[in-house]
Amino acid sequence: MKTENPIYIPLENVDSEHCALIIDKGLDDVKEISSHAIELNNQRAIVTAKKHPEEAVQAAVTQIRALGYDVTTVKQTFPVTNMSCASCAANTEATLNNQVGVVKAEVNYANTSAKVEYIPSLVTAQQLKEAVQAAGYDLLINDSNKAKESLADIKANQYQNLRKRAIGALVLAVPLFVIGMFFMDMPYGNYIMWALSTPMVFIYGRQFFIGAWKQAKHRSANMDTLVAISTGTAYIYSVLITLFPNFMHQMGIHSHVYFEAAGIVIAFILLGKLLEEKAKGNTSSAIKKLIGLQPKHVTVVHDNGHQKQISISSVKVGDILLVKPGERIAVLSLLLWIILGGENGLSQGIVAFVTVLVIACPCALGLATPTAIMVGVGKGAERGILIKDAESLELAKKVNAIILDKTGTITEGKPQVTAIKWFEEFDELHQNILYSIEKSSEHPLADAITEHLKANSQFLNGITIENISGQGIEGSFDQSTYIIGNELLAKERNIETLAAAKNWIDKQLEAAQTVVLFCNDKKVIAAIAIADQIKPTSKQAVQQLQKDGITVYMLTGDNEQTAKAVANQLGITEYRANVLPADKAAFAKSLQQKGKIVAMVGDGINDSTALAQADVSIAMGKGSDIAMDVAKMTIISSDLAKIPEAIHLSKNTVQAIKQNLFWAFIYNIIGIPIAAGILFPINGFLLDPMWAGAAMALSSVSVVTNSLRLKWKN
Incomplete structure (x- = not known):
């Protein structure tokens, strides 16, 4: 329309x-x-x-x-309540994305949050809340602190309510199981099981039916739908058998009841949800240290192993899907059993129908990636590695080239003046000019020089300066021009470097020190030697990266001699000297064009462009705010040894994701055919629905537990 x-x-x-x-x-x-x-x-x-x-x-x-x-948009993260499975998250996400004015919405089931970018002039947070409520869920839109408190209260109340329901259902499940398995022929056995299963289904399991009804009103389905249809079918079938046994027998329907299946499936699922919520609570404890997490969901798995959550309308033929519309599979199995199952076809079909619906619940698949990512990011936070982008955590394991900025990354980033050599007779005015120009600069080397000179120097008014990117600074005073920078800048300005000055400079460079020249427009007035100590863990970190098969590149604005001296100390064979800020990004791009997966590690404003270019960007926590803002990972301690640790964390996290997906898929691939009765013609085996419920609960718990193993890995 x-x-x-x-x-x-x-x-x-x-x-x-x-x-x-x-x-x-x-x-x-x-x-x-x-x-x-x-x-x-x-x-x-x-x-x-x-x-x-x-x-x-x-x-x-x-x-x-x-x-x-x-x-003009607003980006906000809202807590979401009343979600019971990954399908609920998909429904909530689709609801938000269907609102006019929402640019993009992503809902994470694992941490029950929605990250929404919207145009406030087209849609308000209140309207988003109302849309989500209409879909059967809720969006908390209070200010962030109140929302967190409200969410914490809601989760605590929900957990206590779930705990009471699970305990109540399990108490009734014991006698129901005993009678159903061993005393089926006892007097009034069917009526006793009916009495025991009724509160289990309609009191302790009422939330499944309420949730299924809400989904049905919106022509949707989730785990509640599967549980409600399966247990409801078993319960109603058993009630009819109990009330009208003769009529059902005349119709050729086997008189076995499945009250225990309906009740015990509810009990097992409630127990599984209780254990899952407990594990998820442990998972999220470390992540609270971070501001937020870019969510990642898994509902479609492509041939190359890439996972992505999409709306059901975007599914293409050939996609491997999280089983959402499980009732379609179940209806097919029910019809086949009725047609081909002989005189007990309907009763056996009911068992297969109920079992397939229970086994098809997609919770384990929905939890596979988000829980591993959450634990991985939380583990990183505990180890001083803040990860802003979950995609970077997954990609870091593929890094095969890493670029290290020298100053502040390999070195301490605390340069100190070790010597000043005046090549003319010492002049207090020249010292004050040097001090005043450097005082106006924000470069770390300028700070070292001013710190060294401040006790015996005076700031001169009337100094004007101009930064020369990557090379130095130019200053003017009393109609004279001065430059402070590297040898390359002096050569470009055709400034004479005396032989005595050249010899002194070479000695400093051979000792891995940086030399800054102070010149007027004709010749070198003085040279300043500056040392920046290599961090104690830098050599160990470089060796570990090389051991992991990663090529290490060092980039520096220093000249060839200084760069070579530092590289030799660390065992780095690939280094580039006299690198300008713009050259760093170009170098990263050149490696990418060769097929490399590139990580860039830096700490300064000059590194921000290269950080943005790299596949994985890592900033040192003691560096500039701009670098940390651009980077997807931040090392709080600025310890280079944390870099290989972050890469190993990525490998462990991706391994956990693959393990989770493997077991979740195996559960469905093996479980659904068995539940549908594929073994029945061979050996007469038909899986009882209550064991399907236990398996479904355990699959979700096993996925979360496997993810939690990351917390205890070194």
């Missing part, structure tokens, strides 16, 4: 007719839009959608950003 209602998308930094024209032309390529215009004065785009307004907004925002402009 076509919509003619205009949608107003607020724009940012569109300050000319030229910019507006670029966006307007770019929107021509957006197939979801029927018409569009740009209002430059109001800084907004006006679009109308061909069919779905929410898709039109999302496509328009994507196109505007691809053109180099942006849209």
